[in-house]
Amino acid sequence: MDDLLVQLRAGLPPEALITDPDVMASYARDMAGFCEAGAPAAVVLPRTVEQVQHVMRTATALRVPVVPQGARTGLSGAANATDGCVVLSLVRMDRILEISAVDRVAVVEPGVINAVLSRAVAEKGLYYPPDPSSWETCTIGGNIGTAAGGLCCVKYGVTAEYVLGLDVVLADGRLLRTGRRTAKGVAGYDLTRLFVGSEGTLGIVVGAVLGLKPAPPRQLVLAAEFPSAAAACDAVCEIMARGHAPSLLELMDRTTLRAVNKLAHMGLPETTEALLLAAFDTPDPAADLAAVGELCTAAGAVSVVPADDAAESELLLQARRMSLTALEAVKSATMIDDVCVPRSKLGAMLEGTAVIAEKYDLVVGVCAHAGDGNTHPVVCFDHLDEDESRRARESFDEIMALGLELGGTITGEHGVGVLKREWLARELGPVGLELQRAVKVAFDPLGLLNPGKVF
Amino acid sequence: MDDLLVQLRAGLPPEALITDPDVMASYARDMAGFCEAGAPAAVVLPRTVEQVQHVMRTATALRVPVVPQGARTGLSGAANATDGCVVLSLVRMDRILEISAVDRVAVVEPGVINAVLSRAVAEKGLYYPPDPSSWETCTIGGNIGTAAGGLCCVKYGVTAEYVLGLDVVLADGRLLRTGRRTAKGVAGYDLTRLFVGSEGTLGIVVGAVLGLKPAPPRQLVLAAEFPSAAAACDAVCEIMARGHAPSLLELMDRTTLRAVNKLAHMGLPETTEALLLAAFDTPDPAADLAAVGELCTAAGAVSVVPADDAAESELLLQARRMSLTALEAVKSATMIDDVCVPRSKLGAMLEGTAVIAEKYDLVVGVCAHAGDGNTHPVVCFDHLDEDESRRARESFDEIMALGLELGGTITGEHGVGVLKREWLARELGPVGLELQRAVKVAFDPLGLLNPGKVF
Numbered sequence: 001m002d003d004l005l006v007q008l009r010a011g012l013p014p015e016a017l018i019t020d021p022d023v024m025a026s027y028a029r030d031m032a033g034f035c036e037a038g039a040p041a042a043v044v045l046p047r048t049v050e051q052v053q054h055v056m057r058t059a060t061a062l063r064v065p066v067v068p069q070g071a072r073t074g075l076s077g078a079a080n081a082t083d084g085c086v087v088l089s090l091v092r093m094d095r096i097l098e099i100s101a102v103d104r105v106a107v108v109e110p111g112v113i114n115a116v117l118s119r120a121v122a123e124k125g126l127y128y129p130p131d132p133s134s135w136e137t138c139t140i141g142g143n144i145g146t147a148a149g150g151l152c153c154v155k156y157g158v159t160a161e162y163v164l165g166l167d168v169v170l171a172d173g174r175l176l177r178t179g180r181r182t183a184k185g186v187a188g189y190d191l192t193r194l195f196v197g198s199e200g201t202l203g204i205v206v207g208a209v210l211g212l213k214p215a216p217p218r219q220l221v222l223a224a225e226f227p228s229a230a231a232a233c234d235a236v237c238e239i240m241a242r243g244h245a246p247s248l249l250e251l252m253d254r255t256t257l258r259a260v261n262k263l264a265h266m267g268l269p270e271t272t273e274a275l276l277l278a279a280f281d282t283p284d285p286a287a288d289l290a291a292v293g294e295l296c297t298a299a300g301a302v303s304v305v306p307a308d309d310a311a312e313s314e315l316l317l318q319a320r321r322m323s324l325t326a327l328e329a330v331k332s333a334t335m336i337d338d339v340c341v342p343r344s345k346l347g348a349m350l351e352g353t354a355v356i357a358e359k360y361d362l363v364v365g366v367c368a369h370a371g372d373g374n375t376h377p378v379v380c381f382d383h384l385d386e387d388e389s390r391r392a393r394e395s396f397d398e399i400m401a402l403g404l405e406l407g408g409t410i411t412g413e414h415g416v417g418v419l420k421r422e423w424l425a426r427e428l429g430p431v432g433l434e435l436q437r438a439v440k441v442a443f444d445p446l447g448l449l450n451p452g453k454v455f
Numbered sequence: 456m457d458d459l460l461v462q463l464r465a466g467l468p469p470e471a472l473i474t475d476p477d478v479m480a481s482y483a484r485d486m487a488g489f490c491e492a493g494a495p496a497a498v499v500l501p502r503t504v505e506q507v508q509h510v511m512r513t514a515t516a517l518r519v520p521v522v523p524q525g526a527r528t529g530l531s532g533a534a535n536a537t538d539g540c541v542v543l544s545l546v547r548m549d550r551i552l553e554i555s556a557v558d559r560v561a562v563v564e565p566g567v568i569n570a571v572l573s574r575a576v577a578e579k580g581l582y583y584p585p586d587p588s589s590w591e592t593c594t595i596g597g598n599i600g601t602a603a604g605g606l607c608c609v610k611y612g613v614t615a616e617y618v619l620g621l622d623v624v625l626a627d628g629r630l631l632r633t634g635r636r637t638a639k640g641v642a643g644y645d646l647t648r649l650f651v652g653s654e655g656t657l658g659i660v661v662g663a664v665l666g667l668k669p670a671p672p673r674q675l676v677l678a679a680e681f682p683s684a685a686a687a688c689d690a691v692c693e694i695m696a697r698g699h700a701p702s703l704l705e706l707m708d709r710t711t712l713r714a715v716n717k718l719a720h721m722g723l724p725e726t727t728e729a730l731l732l733a734a735f736d737t738p739d740p741a742a743d744l745a746a747v748g749e750l751c752t753a754a755g756a757v758s759v760v761p762a763d764d765a766a767e768s769e770l771l772l773q774a775r776r777m778s779l780t781a782l783e784a785v786k787s788a789t790m791i792d793d794v795c796v797p798r799s800k801l802g803a804m805l806e807g808t809a810v811i812a813e814k815y816d817l818v819v820g821v822c823a824h825a826g827d828g829n830t831h832p833v834v835c836f837d838h839l840d841e842d843e844s845r846r847a848r849e850s851f852d853e854i855m856a857l858g859l860e861l862g863g864t865i866t867g868e869h870g871v872g873v874l875k876r877e878w879l880a881r882e883l884g885p886v887g888l889e890l891q892r893a894v895k896v897a898f899d900p901l902g903l904l905n906p907g908k909v910f
Binding site for chain 1: 555556557558559560580581601602604608609613615616625629630631632633635636637638639640641642643644645646648649651652653657669670692695696697698699700737738739795796797798799824826827828829862863864865866867868869870871875879882883884886887890891893894895896897898909
């Protein structure tokens with residue numbers, strides 16, 4: 001242990017190394033509930049690539065595990081410390097190095113906050129789409145590690161689609177440059193994409209070239225109330241089958257609506273079973289909303305209200321963005337799921353989730369990136385109630401089993417971390433798991449990078 | 456050898472196995488010039504996944520290399536046979552298994568012709584964008600193997616962005632299922648993307664889930680004549696910096712224009728130094744073309760002619776699509792390059808290519824996916840003239856060196872194959888190359904899959 005600190009100090013400025021146990025404890029975990037977390041031996045906050053390389057060389061020399069962290073807003077425990085590890089927090093490497101309108105790229109360090117980057121590129125008429133709910137605080141490095149999604153994905157895809165090239169410090173401290181800053185490139189295997197979503201288990205991302213889009217027109221939002229989740233899902237399928245390209249297509253169930261009202265007095269309709277929010281950032285969003293409104297009505301919507309202006313649209317989005325927070329306030333604890341099913345199975349997924357909630361006598365609120373078939377069932381329970389806690393865990397598992405049964409995945413955007421390790425094995429099967437592990441060994445033969453996560 | 460044929464026969468219907476030397480010779484190479492090709496020991500044309508598994512099990516048992524093939528339209532020798540190998544042609548596995556408008560996916564076998572799929576999805580109001588020039592004959596499996604591009608990429612991206620999930624037969628015959636049929640999914644490392652562009656060196660793709668887009672409005676094309684390549688590149692940069700989203704943005708230089716006229720009497724302007732084609736498939740393409748036309752004029756275009764209708768647009772695209780064929784007719788042989796540079800460096804790339812052509816006293820025609828910075832300099836030479844052949848090869852290398860110098864890649868969409876193996880090492884550097892090889896070993900420890908390609 002002493003050896004570790006001595007060697008770390010040799011290549012780091014004093015302010016980069018934290019050893020105070022209380023301060024270190026604040027770096028122990030991300031925002032996932034019910035995931036184990038250990039006590040780090042040291043927390044390092046590097047400012048340069050060289051400092052990261054020094055940490056990894058030291059860790060390799062002494063065989064000490066390293067847990068990389070961004071803003072710790074993750075929801076699966078992937079950033080949780082393990083006992084005796086070095087926590088490597090990248091938040092101080094937060095420079096935007098370049099924004100190019102001609103090349104439509106940004107070159108950034110991993111600690112840049114998503115919202116800071118989004119606003120900086122917007123000032124140049126550009127758009128960085130990935131917008132996880134935590135976008136005001138989460139880092140680009142964390143987004144890359146978890147392959148984060150958001151509301152934008154139904155039109156603009158996930159983080160992975162915007163990562164063109166990476167600088168990565170490997171387990172042994174060597175620096176790897178992958179990918180490109182060109183629009184296209186197929187030279188060798190796509191290692192860039194392999195790092196995206198690898199949750200810090202393959203290397204430490206210390207720089208990224210991100211693709212950008214031109215800024216779209218401001219989106220307008222429509223809210224449609226449905227008498228059943230099934231009817232709302234029918235509308236979603238019809239909207240997508242007809243070729244519409246909404247910039248978001250979100251669903252909130254009654255439990256979620258009530259929770260949001262309770263938290264923020266937003267005046268959302270509480271008698272409605274499912275509220276669908278659709279938005280367009282097209283040249284004529286009102287026309288697109290009108291067409292989608294008709295499809296909603298045909299699917300059984302009892303109310304279809306297009307927002308009159310940007311301010312009203314923003315209010316509706318705020319309601320959606322605070323859904324998880326609001327559901328967290330329902331009981332003392334929550335487990336947030338992240339099952340993504342084929343869009344055509346969304347209705348079956350919601351119906352099945354309701355059955356599971358009833359079976360286990362639990363409150364399960366569902367908000368969903370409906371256009372992507374990506375549901376977030378939030379199991380609300382009293383963590384001091386042992387029986388309810390057990391039922392919560394069992395229902396959480398059953399929801400994932402249902403997702404797999406419907407041809408879906410256990411995680412659409414939150415990642416595996418500690419929370420879903422066992423379930424990853426079920427989704428991948430033995431051949432898939434074996435190859436994933438072989439890839440891990442190829443990059444991290446000593447198993448020092450974020451051990452105990454993903455697999 | 457006898458052993459190989461006996462064991463192959465044991466698990467294959469007679470018509471799936473070809474051993475006639477003359478017929479086998481026709482499977483020896485793809486469309487790349489100047490790449491070595493060997494004589495296969497057998498050519499297998501399976502119709503089922505089980506037959507592919509049988510081939511791989513046999514190959515592993517007997518340590519025989521296997522070279523997977525699609526339609527052999529590749530331009531880098533990746534599908535060339537090696538001596539004594541089994542050529543595994545997937546062209547008979549050509550079924551479209553499913554097209555879903557709600558889920559916006561197609562499920563296909565690898566031998567489906569790109570154009571067949573494109574037309575089948577179009578009938579359902581859907582769009583499969585990747586459109587390499589060979590789209591009428593090339594297979595989806597080949598497109599996946601090479602991560603093929605095309606004219607659509609400036610707006611719609613490359614093949615990789617449409618591959619959601621894969622069924623892959625591994626070197627040892629086991630079947631691996633990767634990825635998803637959902638819109639999103641981050642369960643484990645992205646092995647799907649790793650296979651895309653791996654040129655048959657990691658496994659045999661036997662099935663794919665492809666993402667689809669809604670069919671866009673029919674595109675309208677504009678042609679702008681420029682007095683210099685530099686002026687045309689200025690226009691390209693300005694168009695992209697201003698946030699336009701053309702559905703194609705292509706450049707043909709004077710050599711290319713003349714070659715196309717000579718081949719097809721298209722009446723293209725021969726005194727012009729660079730012809731830029733821009734298209735939009737937006738709701739109001741005429742308005743977008745007008746705006747882009749103004750930018751072209753401001754950049755120095757001497758003539759800006761929007762196509763009046765779809766037929767005229769199609770004619771302009773035909774001219775672009777036949778560019779490579781036309782340049783191939785200039786002399787007895789060509790070497791087709793595929794350098795992609797940051798868009799902002801496109802002018803420097805074209806200027807440098809002209810200097811190289813002059814230095815080596817060669818005809819080098821350039822057509823380019825200009826919006827992506829992806830140039831195809833075509834070195835035309837007489838292959839019976841030893842000195843000219845040598846100069847052609849040297850100029851080809853110098854063009855790649857220039858691309859790397861400008862921050863680009865040696866291959867934007869054609870792949871590495873045999874042709875650019877040495878150059879891949881230069882682009883990746885030693886650390887990158889080592890990790891790529893480690894990945895190869897993880898998937899193919901015996902080195903049986905398409906040996907001698909890529910690395």
